[in-house]
Amino acid sequence: MPQPSQQVGLPAQLLSSPAMVAACRERDFGKIFKLANRAGFNNARISRLVDMTQSRIGEIIVGPRGIRDMNVIERIADGLRIPGHMLGLARRDWEPTPVAAPSYRPAGVALSAPANPVCALPGADLDSILAVAAGPKLSPSTVRALHSSIEDYWRRDDEHGGETLRPAVVGQLRYVVELLKEAGEGEYRRNLYGVAAELARLTGWTYFDARQYSQARTYFAEALQLAKAVDDRPFMANVLSCMSLQATYEDRPADAVALSTAAQDCARWHGGTPRVMSMLSLREAFAHASMSNRSATHAAIKDAHSHFERISDADDDPSWVAYFDEPKLIVDTGIAHGRLGEADAAEPLVAEALRRGHSGNHRGRAFHSFWLANIQLQRGNLDQACHTAGGALEIASAVDSERVAGHLREFHELLVPHRKAPAVRAFETQIRAALR
Template structure:
């Protein structure tokens, strides 16, 4: 049989609507087909072509004269209409996770299309010079490179990731270059290091709100880690992509990515701290979809996994150890804030902000914004402006367009209070700090 015809994804507002979610949960395909007709403009003849059915059969289903019961037909409908598997009680569909782009043979990490040549002006000559200067790769080379990666992550949290891109891209290019000629015993470690550097580059672009370029590097990191069979790190990369999809206004994609990350992590053994972080990513996606019940369930699963991880932190990969008690408190607050449960969210975010180290400047800026948001939702303008003032002050000392974007978002929310003294003072301070 010819496979389903391609078509664009269903509108996010349809996928997130309670009526749609209820129809999918009950597998009421009469309602599903009616909704895609009315809300997505996909008429019965097109539904039939997409799902490998006859138009008459689709018409009978829409009229309530027939029902779909066979799982293979339901899967065809899910694939044809691009309905996420979880909505119909199915496993995640193959198309829900994008295939990694092929790595180019010569320059696997060519400069971003958005900024051609900007990050590494000397091009391939830099690779040649670095290789000549180093001569050959040793264990001490690997140790030095790993130390640089750890330092990049510290600086990312303290100062933002946007300004790190040239240096991290240079390291990524260098590792990809020496990986081709290194001894077999070191090549696997270099590939693991390249995957971490690609994830870090992706994160830096994400922090700069350049989401398409970030996705390119996350995809490269996914491909490198998949080549090693490193399921846990693949789950880590998928979690980054899930968070980015949440920011980029694609919560359905964010949910699919978070769930795929969980499936991938489970296949790598018992890692409760990793699962705690991944369940919280899932909670963020549910919250953005305004699915209150599913969000609370995901938060509960995150807490349960975290409790199982207590005392076993050293068994967890180093990249997930940031997810500590303070982080789970503040992330729970953010999930509740996204749901609109401001009264429950505020004390959690405030407590997380109180516990955070001063050096965690970007995290503190984000959390100050979320605290301000919960206070504004409750009508406490003065408190909200004070909290947003902290986010504003921190945004002045870190290079993070994401943080600056949140500050501007708060300023837009002040429109109904334009004549209030607190709002006027905040906007004046914003002009002084951000120009």
């Protein structure tokens, strides 16, 4: 029988402790490793379990250097046996599948009213049976209703983040896939494929926004296949552009450039409107900027603005690109300059876009405000940067988005050299109050 010190992962008592729960929620791996040390897991042992060097473990424990690579985070979860939900991941393969409670009751025992009325709702299996019995009800109104629900999902995703929406979106995706099995050839079937592709992309986006990149990639790939089935090249380009943006977050700049280029090739000769091409060009600019390729970034920005100038009321834009208006063009241009370190060019653009942008998109405003704070810090305006980040923190508190939280942590790390400054101390107080 193995000794307790040789157990595979962290002990259950440690995993359930408030300190570990808080450290995992914040993805504070320095604190996680320190707590593991106290439980008898020295750095050499952690190194073996999570496939990292001991020196890297030590750097994370003593310094501000964090971990953003999802593959590394997943290795830590698997090596230390930290349940996925604690780190904002999907259930890990080694986690036991929850066992359903038995449905029988001993003879003669009366049933009391359920404590939670939700438990009395019909199960998903019954819904599926009744749906089969009713048969598909395909009509133009069905497709319109599905598109309307997708628009509502995107609106709520902008306002609150997509984490809580995901179960509903995945459920609707499965429902549409079932409809496809019953649909005959024709326009309805094509429209259902389009709806399924949009739902798969939306699901991928919610995983991307949660920084759960492997799951996001799976759903983006599914969206790509669904769009390909009906030869919807502009939508395929849209999905490829999402995958390009994700690659920039995963520090895969060469992949990001290849995907953004493929997206433009896909749309250019297949109905890509000027608005679509402008959006895709800016995704290319992000990719080149992540490689610090100044000339290629500037060329892609120029292309984006050239395409945007050709937009007309006669364009038949797909609904998914309607968000890409002039403020979005401006802010993305500013972010591309910011990624290159061109803070003087970036700041007025991001600031103007924030003044003009849609107030209902809370995640976008928080995201762009953190970018503005980062750019202001690049220019040496510490007080202004902390003030801007404080405003972003207030907006971010209403949004469930790990991507926004990640930008907050990155900005927080940039403040470490200035931690004694009054503005930084005030911002630290604000962060502590927001994270209670």
